[in-house]
Amino acid sequence: MQWRNLLKKSSSSIAGLPPALQPDSKEAARVVSRYPMRINPYYLSLIRERHDPIWKQAVPDIQEINDTVCMADPLGEEHLSPVPNLVHKYPDRALFLVTSQCAMYCRFCTRKRKVGTKSMLITQDTIEAGLDYLKKTPVVRDVLVSGGDPLLLDDDFLDWLLASLRAIPSIEIIRIGTRAPCTLPMRITTRLVKVLKRYHPLYINTHFNHPLEITPESSRACRRLADAGIPLGCQTVLLRGVNDQAEIIQELLRKLLMIRVKPYYLFQGDMTRGTNHFRTSIESGLAIMRSIIGHMSGLAVPTYAVDAPGGGGKIPLTPNYIKEFGDKLVFSNYCGKICTYDNQKLEYRND
Numbered sequence: 001m002q003w004r005n006l007l008k009k010s011s012s013s014i015a016g017l018p019p020a021l022q023p024d025s026k027e028a029a030r031v032v033s034r035y036p037m038r039i040n041p042y043y044l045s046l047i048r049e050r051h052d053p054i055w056k057q058a059v060p061d062i063q064e065i066n067d068t069v070c071m072a073d074p075l076g077e078e079h080l081s082p083v084p085n086l087v088h089k090y091p092d093r094a095l096f097l098v099t100s101q102c103a104m105y106c107r108f109c110t111r112k113r114k115v116g117t118k119s120m121l122i123t124q125d126t127i128e129a130g131l132d133y134l135k136k137t138p139v140v141r142d143v144l145v146s147g148g149d150p151l152l153l154d155d156d157f158l159d160w161l162l163a164s165l166r167a168i169p170s171i172e173i174i175r176i177g178t179r180a181p182c183t184l185p186m187r188i189t190t191r192l193v194k195v196l197k198r199y200h201p202l203y204i205n206t207h208f209n210h211p212l213e214i215t216p217e218s219s220r221a222c223r224r225l226a227d228a229g230i231p232l233g234c235q236t237v238l239l240r241g242v243n244d245q246a247e248i249i250q251e252l253l254r255k256l257l258m259i260r261v262k263p264y265y266l267f268q269g270d271m272t273r274g275t276n277h278f279r280t281s282i283e284s285g286l287a288i289m290r291s292i293i294g295h296m297s298g299l300a301v302p303t304y305a306v307d308a309p310g311g312g313g314k315i316p317l318t319p320n321y322i323k324e325f326g327d328k329l330v331f332s333n334y335c336g337k338i339c340t341y342d343n344q345k346l347e348y349r350n351d
Contacts, residue, residue: 003186007103007152010040014060021050023059031060035274036116038105043183046212053210053242057106064107064274072113074271076311085122086130089311094140096130098122098161099148103184108239108278110270110307115148122147131164138170144205146177151187155195162199174199177235179207185221197228205233205264210243214255226260233264236302238285239278240269246291253292253300263302268317271309282306282317290319294334 011017014029014037021044022028031037039058046054073079077087077095087095100120102109114120134140143165150158165174176196180187181204196202204225208214225232234256238244243252253263266289269279289304305314324330329341 003184003189006040006042006184006186010038010104011044012036012038017044017059021047021055021059023050023061025062027062028060031062031064035060035064035107035112036105038102038116040103040184042186042217043104046215048212051241052212053248054212056242057108057209057239058104059107061107061277063277067274067276069276070271070273071309072273074273074309075110075307076309077111080311083129083133084126085120086133088133088137088140089313092139093142093144094134094137095144095146096134096165097147098127098130098145098150099153101147101152102149103152103180103187106179108237108269108272108275110272111148112272112274120148127161131168134165134171135168141170142173142175143171144175144177149178149180150176151178151180151192155189155192158192159195159198162195162202166199173201173203175203175205177205177207181206181221181225181232182208182213182218185215185217188221188224190224193224193228193230196225196230200229203231203233205235206261207235207237208252208256208261209236209239210248211251211255214252214259219259222259222261232261234261234302235265235267236263237267237269237278238280238288240280242278244280244284244288246288249288250292250296253296253302257297257300263300265314266302266304268304268306270307286317286319289317290334293319 013032014022037060043058049055080087080089082088085097089095100115100122102115105116109115134143162174165171222232236252243249256263266285268282268285269275285304292301304317306317307314321331322329323332323338327344329343331339333339
């Protein structure tokens with residue numbers, strides 16, 4: 001079935017789910033009025049039972065509207081937008097939001113406040129304003145095209161948008177943030193790939209959270225992109241009850257490499273209102289990283305990071321291996337063995 005037809009058949013209400021997959025609480029239907037629901041038939045087919053890791057990512061939970069801890073805009077994006085839907089947080093990079101739609105509305109989304117709602121207004125005018133800002137701001141060399149999911153846009157519109165970005169001399173790198181290879185892999189058509197490969201250097205950061213999401217369909221989608229010379233990275237979010245166990249993350253990382261997707265980030269959950277029930281402790285994330293570093297190929301090791309609330313940017317979090325720092329560095333290796341490294345000042349002679 002074509003991807004557009006699949007998208008049209010998406011479930012957008014609790015009542016639209018098969019009875020066996022409906023939440024225990026009838027109040028969960030209230031959640032949808034605040035935070036939209038969309039589960040396309042492909043992603044729905046991955047759910048084995050209520051409360052499994054796929055179900056938790058896709059099906060509304062009453063805890064979403066009972067969250068009194070987190071913030072609507074945890075990353076301060078609205079205050080870092082010189083024009084609507086363009087976020088300029090880092091000196092040489094910008095985030096360009098070009099659609100409010102996704103193939104599946106993740107319950108942990110950092111833009112939960114507006115993705116899929118009328119409050120995320122994106123038009124031809126707003127996109128033109130973003131392009132104009134980028135033309136006038138040559139310090140920006142790297143643009144991340146996101147949303148929503150940019151790959152839900154028409155091929156022709158994507159072609160125009162990428163051509164417009166590539167025509168700006170100061171923009172060196174174009175990145176696309178998309179979960180489509182995971183949530184609607186049928187979207188990765190040969191025609192789409194032909195469009196994307198025209199605009200190298202182009203990178204795609206996709207998003208898998210659990211080994212169950214790596215299927216023959218999603219593997220095929222990633223293979224098409226990789227065969228087109230597009231480097232693929234994965235931004236995984238650490239989610240309580242979904243993937244917050246070392247064994248699950250290790251399996252995910254191994255499977256990602258097998259489909260030619262480089263683990264890029266393992267994110268601590270953002271403090272997004274409606275997602276507090278997904279958040280894990282920093283200590284559990286560091287323990288997972290200890291189980292990866294040295295025990296798996298360096299290719300499999302993502303950067304564990306927290307995106308600082310208020311727009312502070314991504315902060316890498318690494319297990320502490322250093323025991324003593326001075327003229328001699330004393331540290332433990334991945335097995336816990338104590339090692340040393342001579343750190344005395346060295347004198348250089350210019351003969």
